[in-house]
Amino acid sequence: MRPLDPRLLRQARAARGYVVLTATLGFATAGLVVAQAVLLAAILAPAIQGTATLPDVAGPVGLLAAVVAARAATAWAQERFALRAAARTVAELREQVVVHATALGPRWLTSGRGPAVATLATRGLDDLEPYLVRYLPQLLLAATVTPAALAVVLGLDWVSAVVIAVTIPLVPLFMVLVGQLTAGTSERRLVVVQRLGSQVLDLLAGLPTLLAFGRARGPEERVRALGEANRRATMGTLRVAFLSGMVLELLTTLSVAIVAVGVGLRLVHGGMDLEPAIAVLVLAPEVYLPLRQVGMHFHASTNGVAAAQQAFEVLDEAVPEAGRRHAPRLAGSTLTLHGVGVRAGDRDVLAPAGLDLVLPVGPPARAGRVATGRVVALTGASGGGKTTATLVLLGLVVPEHGRVTWTTPDGETVPLADVDLSTFWPQVAWLPQRPALTPGTLHEAVTDGADVDPAAVARAARTTGLDDVVATLPDGWATPVGRGGAGLSVGQRQRAALTAALLGDPAEVPLVVLDEPTAHLDARGEQVVLDAVRAWRDQGRTVVVVAHRASLVRVADLVVEVTSASTATPGAGSKAPVSA
The missing domain is CATH 3.40.50.300 (P-loop containing nucleotide triphosphate hydrolases)
Incomplete structure (x- = not known):
């Protein structure tokens, strides 16, 4: 499963503009995170050491308030445009799937994929919203904020930068391992949901006939069994999500703790100044935070990504070439x-x-x-x-x-x-x-x-x-x-x-x-x-x-x-x- 499937950008116009906007906001967020850490260190270090009064830090405090406000505004803009883009992207994909499936004809729809398309175009693609609203922005933040914060830490304290550089690859490694397991459970859940939808559609279509022959209560056991299978698949996905979330939280917490212990020991022994130490301590969690958020929201997005992949499979089906000749007059033919x-x-x-x-x-x-x-x-x-x-x-x-x-x-x-x-x-x-x-x-x-x-x-x-x-x-x-x-x-x-x-x-x-x-x-x-x-x-x-x-x-x-x-x-x- 690709983190950002290029086919999504090709098929949905709203997704292209959204990715550009999210990348721009990601760069702005990276700059604001670094500025916030530097300003906070510049304010706290003199205050702790008693070398500055309130008027001396009034300017940095004002700048810090502006940075915090700008960061909040950036997060608000990201959330607002994410919801809009998600709704438009899902609508575009849904329309394309329905139009393409219609162009493939009833023969293809009745070959076993028709009911799947019905489920996909209704409930399935709605699951794509968490991917666009939560997962994708954090993925782009991990590509902007994490490198920028690590570069600043390297300039402040190379030892802490080495510790972060050694521990940070463990986060995506565990994400890949857990993500493969989660992707499998999500795909199985989508298949179960599609089977349940197909069964219900068939039942509704044949209900008059079943009523006429007194067999209306027969298929209810099958529907109940599929519903139970859907419940088990959903609970399995949630179980893996909770366990993997705990693993990622524990890993990043221990990594930040190692950085903090090293900084604290060097402060005690006079091997590091207070201001860069505070900046490093503030920046260290920011380095890991986007990756933690990616892991957290990855599980919420897998259902939508699985649905998107099935949508692309439908769109990749070759449509029979349509005739180009205008139909003659049928009367008398x-x-x-x-x-x-x-x-x-x-x-x-x-x-x-x-x-x-x-x-x-x-x-x-x-x-x-x-x-x-x-x-x-x-x-x-x-x-x-x-x-x-x-x-x-x-x-x-x-x-x-x-x-x-x-x-x-x-x-x-x-x-x-x-x-x-x-x-x-x-x-x-x-x-x-x-x-x-x-x-x-x-x-x-x-x-x-x-x-x-x-x-x-x-x-x-x-x-x-x-x-x-x-x-x-x-x-x-x-x-x-x-x-x-x-x-x-x-x-x-x-x-x-x-x-x-x-x-x-x-x-x-x-x-x-x-x-x-x-x-x-x-x-x-x-x-x-x-x-x-x-x-x-x-x-x-x-x-x-x-x-x-x-x-x-x-x-x-x-x-x-x-x-x-x-x-x-x-x-x-x-x-x-x-x-x-």
């Missing part, structure tokens, strides 16, 4: 999956395997022409790759086998990998199993803040049954909706998302992709989804739906079975292209 196969996590299984699908996206109805909408249902056994197939179609997952192409209305074929997905996604309405709504009022979440005809909103709400939900809310359409749709049930969010998709312009959003939209709904909610699917087809849109229930399959114009296969047979699956 054809999306084709050619022998698509995707590895299922770490298993030697492709899910889907060898999937072929020709998906024309017909234009919406116009005057004098009938709409060419269609519904395509993806069916198959659980784990067969139906959801993954939709992610491939959306460009969110790159298949290991096969390819996805886009045939424009004028006959040009373009690989989807070459298309700038940011220009493709606005033409698609995607509804996952648990839709997320943007924060704001319910009306803003449904209309996405656009100026939409109230009559159109009312018609769409009647189709999805959202009007019944609005009637039960105290503020109606003005009801606040939290991040992700907090404040609404899963079924209510589903109806709001369906309403928002219905309000889209069929010419601008001709493709709708649904991932098991009836998985968590009752019979009434299922009917709402069926009505919405028929409405999209009547608008001339193409609807791709992952279907488990027979009611959705009956609505479909084409049913495609998605199958999995061993990686040894990547060509398994549907052999001939299935046309919708």
